[in-house]
Amino acid sequence: MVEFLRFRDDVPHEEPAVTLDAFLGQTNATAVRLESDEDARKLLPQLGQLALIEIAFPKFRDGRGYSAARILREAGYEGELRAAGDVLVDQIPLMRRCGFDSFVPEAAIDPAALERALGRYDDVYQKAADGRSPVWALRHG
Secondary structure, rough: OOOOOOOOOOOOOOOOHHHHHHOOOEEEEEEEEEOOOOHHHHHHHHHHOOEEEEEEOOOOOOOOOHHHHHHHOOOOOOEEEEEEEEHHHHHHHHHHHHHOEEEOOOOOOOOOHHHHHOOOOOEOOOOOOOOOOOOHHHHOO
């Protein structure tokens, strides 16, 4: 069993995520899974009913999930945003900046390597969904 990583204070959402098509065809689901080729904007009208959005990463080099996460966070989604699949330790800090707060990687993540990756950079250079101030704003603010 691969370890589930979570950066939230609330209880993990236990309901299985349904496909986007299944979610759009019903009204009672509170968890949905987006595949890498699906448009996150289709969820925007129903964000208030979702407790979990899981975004698939079929390959580590497929960056579409980053964009989906940022779209959802910028639209006001506050629930759990989970990256699942081919997630590598050095991607997690960037994924967190885009709004992901839980992870289900296919391969185990070394906790010491994750801690080093998360603490590697003190400053950021652009705005993102995590709300951190870019270094240029700190200098000129």
